[in-house]
Amino acid sequence: MPDTGPLGPPVPERRPGPSTTTPVLPAKPPEPVVPPVLGGPTGLGTASLSLASAPRPPAAPPPPVPPPPVPVVQRRVLGGPTGLGTASLSLARTPDPVLPAPAPPAEGKAVPGLYHHSVPEPDPVRVEEVSRRIKRWAEDEVQLYPEEWEGQFDGFSVGRYMVGCHPDAPTVDHLMIATRLMVAENAVDDCYCEDHGGSPVGLGGRLLLAHTALDPLHTTPEYAPEWQTSLGSDPPRRAYRSAMDHFVRAATPSQADRFRHDMARLHMGYLAEAAWAETDHVPEVWEYLAMRQFNNFRPCPTITDTVGGYELPADLHAQPETQRVIALAGNATTIVNDLYSYTKELASPGRHLNLPVVIAERERLSERDAYLKAVEVHNDLMHAFEAAAADLAAACPLPAVARFLKGVAAWVDGNHDWHRTNTYRYTLPDFW
Amino acid sequence: MPDTGPLGPPVPERRPGPSTTTPVLPAKPPEPVVPPVLGGPTGLGTASLSLASAPRPPAAPPPPVPPPPVPVVQRRVLGGPTGLGTASLSLARTPDPVLPAPAPPAEGKAVPGLYHHSVPEPDPVRVEEVSRRIKRWAEDEVQLYPEEWEGQFDGFSVGRYMVGCHPDAPTVDHLMIATRLMVAENAVDDCYCEDHGGSPVGLGGRLLLAHTALDPLHTTPEYAPEWQTSLGSDPPRRAYRSAMDHFVRAATPSQADRFRHDMARLHMGYLAEAAWAETDHVPEVWEYLAMRQFNNFRPCPTITDTVGGYELPADLHAQPETQRVIALAGNATTIVNDLYSYTKELASPGRHLNLPVVIAERERLSERDAYLKAVEVHNDLMHAFEAAAADLAAACPLPAVARFLKGVAAWVDGNHDWHRTNTYRYTLPDFW
Numbered sequence A, B: 001m002p003d004t005g006p007l008g009p010p011v012p013e014r015r016p017g018p019s020t021t022t023p024v025l026p027a028k029p030p031e032p033v034v035p036p037v038l039g040g041p042t043g044l045g046t047a048s049l050s051l052a053s054a055p056r057p058p059a060a061p062p063p064p065v066p067p068p069p070v071p072v073v074q075r076r077v078l079g080g081p082t083g084l085g086t087a088s089l090s091l092a093r094t095p096d097p098v099l100p101a102p103a104p105p106a107e108g109k110a111v112p113g114l115y116h117h118s119v120p121e122p123d124p125v126r127v128e129e130v131s132r133r134i135k136r137w138a139e140d141e142v143q144l145y146p147e148e149w150e151g152q153f154d155g156f157s158v159g160r161y162m163v164g165c166h167p168d169a170p171t172v173d174h175l176m177i178a179t180r181l182m183v184a185e186n187a188v189d190d191c192y193c194e195d196h197g198g199s200p201v202g203l204g205g206r207l208l209l210a211h212t213a214l215d216p217l218h219t220t221p222e223y224a225p226e227w228q229t230s231l232g233s234d235p236p237r238r239a240y241r242s243a244m245d246h247f248v249r250a251a252t253p254s255q256a257d258r259f260r261h262d263m264a265r266l267h268m269g270y271l272a273e274a275a276w277a278e279t280d281h282v283p284e285v286w287e288y289l290a291m292r293q294f295n296n297f298r299p300c301p302t303i304t305d306t307v308g309g310y311e312l313p314a315d316l317h318a319q320p321e322t323q324r325v326i327a328l329a330g331n332a333t334t335i336v337n338d339l340y341s342y343t344k345e346l347a348s349p350g351r352h353l354n355l356p357v358v359i360a361e362r363e364r365l366s367e368r369d370a371y372l373k374a375v376e377v378h379n380d381l382m383h384a385f386e387a388a389a390a391d392l393a394a395a396c397p398l399p400a401v402a403r404f405l406k407g408v409a410a411w412v413d414g415n416h417d418w419h420r421t422n423t424y425r426y427t428l429p430d431f432w
Helices: A123-140 A147-156 A160-165 A172-195 A203-209 A224-230 A235-252 A253-278 A283-294 A303-308 A320-340 A344-346 A355-362 A368-394 A399-421 B124-139 B148-156 B158-165 B172-193 B205-212 B222-232 B234-252 B253-278 B286-294 B301-306 B321-338 B342-347 B355-362 B365-395 B397-419
Strands: none
Touching: A123 A160, A123 A235, A123 A253, A160 A399, A172 A203, A172 A235, A172 A253, A172 A303, A203 A235, A203 A253, A203 B253, A203 B286, A224 A355, A224 B286, A235 A253, A235 A283, A235 A303, A253 A283, A253 A303, A253 B253, A253 B321, A283 A355, A283 B205, A283 B222, A303 A399, A320 A344, A320 A355, A320 A368, A320 A399, A320 B172, A344 A355, A344 B172, A344 B286, A344 B301, A355 B158, A368 A399, A368 B365, A399 B222, A399 B342, B124 B148, B124 B234, B158 B172, B158 B321, B158 B397, B172 B205, B172 B234, B172 B253, B172 B301, B205 B253, B234 B253, B234 B286, B234 B301, B253 B286, B286 B321, B286 B355, B301 B321, B321 B355, B321 B365, B321 B397, B342 B355, B355 B365, B365 B397
16 A cells, blocks of 8 residues: 555654645646546537436445434535536535535645646545544454554544545445545555564565455365454454445445455555565666556545445446556556655655655666656656546546546545645655 | 466476376265256256357357367367266357267376366367467467476476366367466466476565566556566566467456456465465465465466356356355365375475465374365365355356356366376375
8 A cells, every 4th residue: 555654653743744834736737637528518428427417327236325323414525616627526415504614725735746636625524524433443343553543543634535535425424435444454554564563574474364354265164263263363354354344335246346356456566565675676667666556546546436326337447448547547646645755754764665766766866856757757647547537538428437537536636635735644855 | 376387397207197097986976066057957047057059148249269270179078968967068069070089088096085077088189289379379479488398388288278177168269368378377386486486585576567467557658668578578477468468359358357356366375375485384274275265276267258258247257156156166176286286295395385284284183184184175165166156056047157157167177187187297195
């Protein structure tokens, strides 16, 4: 997983963020995401893409999520057309009688020159409720961390993160599906791979046994009970099992299969990174980028349809063009993580591979030049993502495809915003 | 991958097989595989399962395989109803004017007490043609091995293996899809993990880069060419890339996605085994069985529909019941490998984990008792597979499901038969 953790010790206490509280615009003004698709009916086949009135695809079963115990709030994000392309995000739900005033933008400076899209401030009511529930889940349901890690769990701001990445989630229950998985993925990364007792040594065995919490073992009656017991034996496995149980109840079997595949990719990525750490190998830049396509946020944006309460049909998800869009989006979001966590990783013990570090070493550039080149690599990936998404939307003008592409784009933007505003974890290097 | 290799050195020359040329029947007479499904219309919903007249599912596109350059032979296997349930395997193709006489059964003794099903001798005309073509592919197209490994490549008998496992392949071209992948999977296992220069050290990096031959990298124009070049840089990657290119041309996007997922599972399994080897860890029996559900033949039976020229739709493949059938079938076939390769692995340098070895160590049994217990584990998995397949066939009486289940069962039986008859590689221990 990209470094969104850790959940426990090393990082001591809240650090001040960079000097400005005003988001810095990128060097070029942001272009609309997949403009012909999301901006309105401006091109061939795009007229049918508006989501406000489009029927749900017939294959999508209503997820069996119980009614939320808190009132479903109409997010301000969706309360009206506040930006280019956002009008079509309206899901035609009844607005609350009284809309709260917009929250002030959170502090945190964007990486200068980074191509990104600003997002509206995540709905604070949803953020608060998701934050309350995820902490109860982590502490009471899966006993995720000892008491002294609480501050870091709070500093993770996973409620804000997931509310920002899933603006079209119908309810807080839907948001919880994504939030539990995000926390579980970080717990496995921290406890098995990285900061909290993790190690590259023997990692393959630990990750495979954890993976069986997602992709169950089918074995004989004599040996099955020991496996079942193992799933409760440590925080990472308890978290994977519980988060997956909740996910599977809301997802179709094909969505669950897709998620398992993306998690297998993630675990392969962890193991490639671990192998290089163990052998003290600095990969070529293209090799690093290949590893990072696997050790990647991909499992998070690809559940956007389950979290949104609909389904991108399996045969559409498997199309090479869809796979390309997903891969490029995942790669761009992951390089965002490399850029924002650069300073934090430099300060950690040992050499932590990230794109600027690999470029500096392999292409003999200064730290600053390597960092700036990594920004360009990110920007190229973002542009490629948006071009591929626009091509797919034009070639396959179906409502589920349009909504899925919009969901992935929203995840990309929300992910950037979380990194920008998470001044508890991230500070930028002094390169400008 | 289960040990079906190696393709090169260590093993010196053809070893004599066990003393008998008559297949030994298992202790209990074999039961029909999924009897209500394959034996004819005897139960609820099974009437529609006959494949002879069943229409292909509309979703299955005709694979764009060119007409075979050699005459398509009518396999003797399919020339008439020669055994319980085989009548419905007829694919209604025109029989050859002259059918060859049945070939004598190949030598090789089955593991006593092993629950299995005998299979008709694979069609020698197909075996010869697949063997000829795969050798040409390995030598001329992907430069798989140096000249001195040729004897071992021949001893692999992969033509016989794949013809035996895919009795319903419409043409030799379809059989080649499976055969190239099987050879490529063994090449990666041998060269990266095991006998031919493989090592657990750094394996995660090597496997991930090889995996990009199956699941392509999407990156920037600056770095993409180096990745493309890398795919031709060693025999394992050349083999993966070429075998996958051929497969993708014949498969639907969902079938390709399924295969990539199964290969990610396989690579995770390799990495768990490598982690244990590196740390000299002997897992619990259930942990070993979990690892072996990943380091598993699964990618081979699950392409049975592509090789058969039809498609099990993605949503049916993803059903938990289908996933359970596939997992149990894969687990049974993989334990077959453990049992037949036991003697060979004991003779290899270092400790090679297999089920009898792990049971002996963890349950403090003698080598003989542990081996016999492993046979029982296999038999339990086979019975569970057949029960789960029968349940699924009854619950989901669709032609594509029935044919897929029959294809998986045929793969299980063909795999056993290949192990039994591959006396070039395998000899049984002296426990009876």
